[in-house]
Amino acid sequence: MKNSLLSIIFLCLFACDTNRIPYAKDMLDRETNTLKPDQLNLIFDNSKVFPDNTQLAIGIIANGKTSFYGIKRENGALITVKNAKKVFEIGSISKVFTATLLANFIVKSKVFLNEPINTYWDNPFKADKKLTFKNLANHTSGLPRLPSNLDLLSVDQDNPYKDYDAKKLDFYLTEEMEMADETEHPYLYSNLGVGLLGFTLSKIENSSYEALLQTYITEKFNMPQTTTLRNIVASNMVQGQGPNGKSVPNWDLNVLVGAGGILSSVTDLSTFALAQFDASQVTLALTRKKTANVDERTAVGLGWHIVKNDKGHHWVSHSGGTGGYSSSMLLDITDKNAVIILSNVSGFNDSAGNIEALAFALMHTLEAE
Structure with missing residues (x-):
C-alpha cells in the first residue's frame, strides 16, 4: 500500500508542469509520457535527496527510439521541465x-x-x-x-x-x-x-x-x-x-x-x-x-x-x-x-x-x- 501511494504521489509530481496540474493521468496522456511507474519510482527515489534547483535531463533510447524527460526540484517537490537542449x-x-x-x-x-x-x-x-x-x-x-x-x-x-x-x-x-x-x-x-x-x-x-x-x-x-x-x-x-x-x-x-x-x-x-x-x-x-x-x-x-x-x-x-x-x-x-x-x-x-x-x-x- 505504501509503495502504491508513493507511485501515485510521484506520478503527480513528475507529470505536472510548474502549475502542478493535479491529475497525473491527464497530464501523462497530454504529454505522451511513456515512462512506466517503475521508472518514475526509480527517478523519484534517486533524486529526492538532492537540494532545491537540482535538474536532471534524461534521455532514454528504447529499441532505437528516443524520449526526453526533464525534472527539477523546487520547494521540496519535483516538477517537469523541458531541458533536453539545456547544456551541462x-x-x-x-x-x-x-x-x-x-x-x-x-x-x-x-x-x-x-x-x-x-x-x-x-x-x-x-x-x-x-x-x-x-x-x-x-x-x-x-x-x-x-x-x-x-x-x-x-x-x-x-x-x-x-x-x-x-x-x-x-x-x-x-x-x-x-x-x-x-x-x-x-x-x-x-x-x-x-x-x-x-x-x-x-x-x-x-x-x-x-x-x-x-x-x-x-x-x-x-x-x-x-x-x-x-x-x-x-x-x-x-x-x-x-x-x-x-x-x-x-x-x-x-x-x-x-x-x-x-x-x-x-x-x-x-x-x-x-x-x-x-x-x-x-x-x-x-x-x-x-x-x-x-x-x-x-x-x-x-x-x-x-x-x-x-x-x-x-x-x-x-x-x-x-x-x-x-x-x-x-x-x-x-x-x-x-x-x-x-x-x-x-x-x-x-x-x-x-x-x-x-x-x-x-x-x-x-x-x-
Missing part, C-alpha cells in the same frame, strides 16, 4: 570523445594504436619512459589520476585545473613523471592520461582540442550544443551546484580538457548514442572494442568501460563529475537501448552516485521489456 558539464564522459578523436586518427593512419606518443614531444620523458596511445586511452599507462605538480590543496578549489597549462604538463613529463608497476596495477584510472592524450592529438594536428572536437565529431554528427567553449552555450547552460545546493563556478580544464572539459546536452548525447548503433560507423566501433580487462565483470575499450550485466550481455558506459555537475551515459549496442543523464548535482555531493545508479536501473527496465 559532462565531466569524464569527455574521455569517450577524446578516445573517439584517437580512433579517427587511427582510421586515417595519422597514428597507430600501440605507437608511443613520445615521438610527438620535443623533450624526452623522464627516464625515457614510453607511453602509447592505447595505454592513455584505456588507463593502462600506469600514470596516476593527477600529476604530482597539480596540488589540489593549493589551487582554487572552485576551479582546480584552470592554471594547469602546457608548461606545467611538460615539466611533469620530463622531471616528475612516475608510473605504477603494471603488474600490480594493470588498470589505473587516470585523468592525467586522457588529458595528455587529448593534448598530444592537438599537437599532432597543430590545432586546438575544440577544433578537433568540431571537425571529427560534432559537425559530423550534428551536435551543435557540444563544445569546450562555455561562451558559445553560456545562455543555455544550467547553473552548476555545490554539494549544499549553492551555485558554483564552472570548471576550466586547460591543458587537461580532454579528460573532462566538454559541455553538452542530452539531445546531442542521444544523437551520439544513436550513431553508436550504426554498424557503418567503424570509427565509433573501434572505441567499443575491448582492449583490457578491469575485473571479472568490467573491461575497457578506448574511453568506454564495457560492463557485463547479470544476463551476460555487454553494455558500454561512462560517468562524469565536476564541482557542479554529475552525468552518466550507458549504451546497449545489441538492443539499441541507451540511458543518458545530465545533472547539476555536484560530483562532491554525498549522493552523486545516484546519477549513475539511476542510469543502470533505468537500463535494466529497458532490458526487461
Whole structure:
C-alpha cells in the first residue's frame, strides 16, 4: 500500500508542469509520457535527496527510439521541465570523445594504436619512459589520476585545473613523471592520461582540442550544443551546484580538457548514442572494442568501460563529475537501448552516485521489456 501511494504521489509530481496540474493521468496522456511507474519510482527515489534547483535531463533510447524527460526540484517537490537542449558539464564522459578523436586518427593512419606518443614531444620523458596511445586511452599507462605538480590543496578549489597549462604538463613529463608497476596495477584510472592524450592529438594536428572536437565529431554528427567553449552555450547552460545546493563556478580544464572539459546536452548525447548503433560507423566501433580487462565483470575499450550485466550481455558506459555537475551515459549496442543523464548535482555531493545508479536501473527496465 505504501509503495502504491508513493507511485501515485510521484506520478503527480513528475507529470505536472510548474502549475502542478493535479491529475497525473491527464497530464501523462497530454504529454505522451511513456515512462512506466517503475521508472518514475526509480527517478523519484534517486533524486529526492538532492537540494532545491537540482535538474536532471534524461534521455532514454528504447529499441532505437528516443524520449526526453526533464525534472527539477523546487520547494521540496519535483516538477517537469523541458531541458533536453539545456547544456551541462559532462565531466569524464569527455574521455569517450577524446578516445573517439584517437580512433579517427587511427582510421586515417595519422597514428597507430600501440605507437608511443613520445615521438610527438620535443623533450624526452623522464627516464625515457614510453607511453602509447592505447595505454592513455584505456588507463593502462600506469600514470596516476593527477600529476604530482597539480596540488589540489593549493589551487582554487572552485576551479582546480584552470592554471594547469602546457608548461606545467611538460615539466611533469620530463622531471616528475612516475608510473605504477603494471603488474600490480594493470588498470589505473587516470585523468592525467586522457588529458595528455587529448593534448598530444592537438599537437599532432597543430590545432586546438575544440577544433578537433568540431571537425571529427560534432559537425559530423550534428551536435551543435557540444563544445569546450562555455561562451558559445553560456545562455543555455544550467547553473552548476555545490554539494549544499549553492551555485558554483564552472570548471576550466586547460591543458587537461580532454579528460573532462566538454559541455553538452542530452539531445546531442542521444544523437551520439544513436550513431553508436550504426554498424557503418567503424570509427565509433573501434572505441567499443575491448582492449583490457578491469575485473571479472568490467573491461575497457578506448574511453568506454564495457560492463557485463547479470544476463551476460555487454553494455558500454561512462560517468562524469565536476564541482557542479554529475552525468552518466550507458549504451546497449545489441538492443539499441541507451540511458543518458545530465545533472547539476555536484560530483562532491554525498549522493552523486545516484546519477549513475539511476542510469543502470533505468537500463535494466529497458532490458526487461
